[in-house]
Amino acid sequence: MERRRSEKIAQDLEEAIFDGTFADGARLDEVRLAREFGVSRTPLREAIQRLALSGLVELIPRRGAFVRQPGLAELMEMFEVMAELEAVCARFAALRISDAALLELRDANAKCLAAVEARDADAYYFENERFHKTIYRESGNAFLEEETLRLHRRLKPFRRQQLRFRGRLTQSMAEHEAVVDALEAGDAGTAAARLREHVAVQGEKFHDLRMSFRSAAE
Amino acid sequence: MERRRSEKIAQDLEEAIFDGTFADGARLDEVRLAREFGVSRTPLREAIQRLALSGLVELIPRRGAFVRQPGLAELMEMFEVMAELEAVCARFAALRISDAALLELRDANAKCLAAVEARDADAYYFENERFHKTIYRESGNAFLEEETLRLHRRLKPFRRQQLRFRGRLTQSMAEHEAVVDALEAGDAGTAAARLREHVAVQGEKFHDLRMSFRSAAE
DNA sequence: CCCCAAAATCTTGTATACAAAATGCTTGAC
């Protein structure tokens, strides 16, 4: 826990932006939010600054902070980079992964599959995250792990919507298993390619989803 | 230019940290720096926060901000990631690069080579940066471009020391040309591999350099 | 009736004042 007030406020605001409480382009009124959080403007400004550096809000001098939701094109780009980063993690991990981590990946997948069959969305997400984060960690490069986690967090709210696709989940599990097979075999190229494809498909599915949303809404 | 005071202070502090004005672990005294910059603590704190989010300083609650120079191990990791990011840029660029950009790459290389022969270090760095940044841009993924630029900036002070290696520069130019050849041919795999190797070598050379510094200093 | 300009208001950016916490120093006891 850092300086807890501005830290917590930043998290809350982030959540609110992800929730869609703040629409794209909405202005973050400092005094209003300060009242709402029951603090002065100072910690709130620090929180806003933090969000600005994360790219969630745009800071216009003397004008204020405006929510900056990524558009569809930018999201596709982010998913593309996510796929590449995970592929790099997999490539490194194929050479460096420990036996214990391989067991953890198998375990996460087993529990993930169980969650799918039990229709337990929360458990599915938890185990799915454990799977991916384990690969980041086993890349053996702490900086890469951190950067990949950063993007993972940023894309989290958009990834979440994919549960709506029936049948995608079991397919996803099969892809996970194939990745682990390649990692176990120490086949860096295959592991990278499979994980890249696995994540890229998420981006594409997301694309479809957004499109259907758009046409349904307007 | 954002809120210019805290923005400028952050840049100055960043520069000072890179220069080695602040040693690793040094505390950034708010009141002292505020006096030094002739501002109050408020904009200075915002600048420090910014640096903290960039990872240049560590913020310990109720203790203060401490300069956090990356150690050798972390730097190697960062160069490793840099090589991978640039490789991804090259892979994308191979499919998307424009003829104009290819000409720009050749032009940058030519001027770079001229700078080497003229022993013009500044010109060399300028053109070298132009070369790499052009490839980032031609990846056709603005988000990837931005993220790669971020890491590029962060590694800049450490890359700068490589001029000391005689003979490395002409070799480096040859590698650049080979990368452009692959891009021109649209050979994504080769372009990626060559650029990855080019950047990875920088990291290794840097490693050697630091080692020699260490043994010389202590 | 509309448009332009000036003033008033609102909001951000900065400074200062205050509170809380941590560190270090001093003093006292064993």
Place this chain on the structure above:
DNA sequence: GTCAAGCATTTTGTATACAAGATTTTGGGG
């Protein structure tokens, strides 16, 4: 003499007050 406890000092975190710029509103003129 040393260790511990309490107090003082220093420093961060927060609140509030002040200044500067931007926007909006109002009033006057065309």
